[in-house]
Amino acid sequence: MPHLSLTVNGDKHELEVPANRTLFALIREDLGLVGTKDACRQGVCGSCTVLVDGVPMRSCLALAVRCQGTHITTVEGLKADGKLSRLQQEFINAGAVQCGYCTPGMLIMATALLAENPRPTETQVREALIGNLCRCTGYVRVVRAVMAAAS
Amino acid sequence: MSLPGFDYRAPVTIEEAVALRLELGADALIMAGGLAVVVLLRERLARPAVVVSLSDIPELQAVAVNGGLRIGATATHAALARSKTARSIAPLLCEACGHVGSPAIRNMGTLGGSVCHGDGASDPAPALLALDAEAIIAGPRGERRLPLVKFFLGALTTALNGDEILVALHVPRPAAGTQFRFIKYTATSAEAFSTVTVAVSITRDGAGVCSNARIGLGSVAPTPLRARAAEDLLRGNKLTREIIAAAAAAAAACTNPSSSAQGSAEYRRDMTEVWVRRLLAEMPA
Numbered sequence: 001m002p003h004l005s006l007t008v009n010g011d012k013h014e015l016e017v018p019a020n021r022t023l024f025a026l027i028r029e030d031l032g033l034v035g036t037k038d039a040c041r042q043g044v045c046g047s048c049t050v051l052v053d054g055v056p057m058r059s060c061l062a063l064a065v066r067c068q069g070t071h072i073t074t075v076e077g078l079k080a081d082g083k084l085s086r087l088q089q090e091f092i093n094a095g096a097v098q099c100g101y102c103t104p105g106m107l108i109m110a111t112a113l114l115a116e117n118p119r120p121t122e123t124q125v126r127e128a129l130i131g132n133l134c135r136c137t138g139y140v141r142v143v144r145a146v147m148a149a150a151s
Numbered sequence: 152m153s154l155p156g157f158d159y160r161a162p163v164t165i166e167e168a169v170a171l172r173l174e175l176g177a178d179a180l181i182m183a184g185g186l187a188v189v190v191l192l193r194e195r196l197a198r199p200a201v202v203v204s205l206s207d208i209p210e211l212q213a214v215a216v217n218g219g220l221r222i223g224a225t226a227t228h229a230a231l232a233r234s235k236t237a238r239s240i241a242p243l244l245c246e247a248c249g250h251v252g253s254p255a256i257r258n259m260g261t262l263g264g265s266v267c268h269g270d271g272a273s274d275p276a277p278a279l280l281a282l283d284a285e286a287i288i289a290g291p292r293g294e295r296r297l298p299l300v301k302f303f304l305g306a307l308t309t310a311l312n313g314d315e316i317l318v319a320l321h322v323p324r325p326a327a328g329t330q331f332r333f334i335k336y337t338a339t340s341a342e343a344f345s346t347v348t349v350a351v352s353i354t355r356d357g358a359g360v361c362s363n364a365r366i367g368l369g370s371v372a373p374t375p376l377r378a379r380a381a382e383d384l385l386r387g388n389k390l391t392r393e394i395i396a397a398a399a400a401a402a403a404a405c406t407n408p409s410s411s412a413q414g415s416a417e418y419r420r421d422m423t424e425v426w427v428r429r430l431l432a433e434m435p436a
Contacts (some may be wrong), residue, residue, distance in 0.1 A: 019159035042190050048256050056255040061189045065159050066206055084423060130342045131253020
């Protein structure tokens with residue numbers, strides 16, 4: 001079985017993982033980090049998005065063995081010193097969470113956007129989140145929350 | 152559903168990858184970004200004994216100018232969309248790559264992977280066809296080059312042999328003054344598969360006569376297409392309203408679309424005519 005060493009939310013892990021393990025299954029089932037969700041399992045919905053070395057990727061379509069030596073950030077890793085990130089707090093303030101299923105993916109995607117572009121326009125926010133589907137149709141407040149976090 | 156079992160190999164050089172391809176034959180499935188491969192595995196549409204990942208071969212990610220543009224097969228859509236090197240030769244391709252799926256998909260998906268998947272709904276493929284791109288293919292007998300127009304044989308079927316690997320795409324430097332236009336037209340939202348994708352490359356002389364025309368089409372046939380009949384109508388002519396209308400109709404006649412959530416076959420054919428006409432008409436003289 002392939003040996004994998006990687007860092008998840010700052011914690012180093014050494015694991016034996018079968019080749020057919022997805023990064024998603026590793027995160028949720030092996031590491032018990034259930035903040036990351038899946039729905040479509042074909043890269044369309046965005047709910048499984050995590051950061052791989054700071055870059056947003058679909059964990060449902062990534063083999064865990066390919067993540068050797070990488071730093072993974074999931075939604076659990078966004079808070080610092082036990083406090084929610086500014087973006088997470090703005091999601092609460094804006095009422096951007098309805099059922100919440102898409103929220104971890106939205107937070108990860110918007111975190112990456114703000115790291116690269118701290119002052120995005122509303123259009124840039126919408127373009128960044130285009131691959132994150134919300135079935136509650138809550139996009140207006142999500143965009144408002146990201147804009148507030150950027151202000 | 153979890154993935155079926157398979158072994159995993161990640162060669163670090165092209166030579167090693169070609170040797171593995173030859174050794175494993177039909178038992179191996181080659182993986183670049185993994186978007187298509189992991190879905191094929193999950194849906195049990197492919198049951199390889201071994202998945203061979205190309206992502207540990209740094210040479211395959213390189214984008215370089217060498218006369219034209221050489222794009223390593225595992226350069227991602229995101230890397231190409233923002234590559235100044237790629238933009239210096241093939242801005243049309245950069246634009247097309249920026250319209251593939253959504254940002255996270257562009258971070259994972261590769262140009263070579265998209266080409267090898269052979270999906271008729273590819274967005275970069277029409278741009279590559281409009282740019283006269285060639286596939287650079289490595290196999291046990293060395294390297295061969297194949298114009299991309301001969302690479303796409305049918306739905307998800309390419310001219311790549313079972314003992315070969317696509318290592319790069321080559322885009323020749325376009326003639327000075329060549330103009331480009333691209334549209335990914337979607338009836339639903341921008342990250343979905345298109346209703347039709349059109350990529351146009353037009354070269355005109357000082358008198359405005361078209362000396363070279365290429366029209367690549369996506370999502371309107373089992374493979375990415377070149378609308379050759381439309382190109383023939385443009386070549387040797389000025390882009391008058393009448394010539395543009397005739398070329399747009401000829402492009403629509405080249406298509407063989409199927410109906411899907413992105414549009415009925417009839418709508419796709421109609422939109423092919425509309426977008427070829429608009430892209431040609433908006434080119435400044």
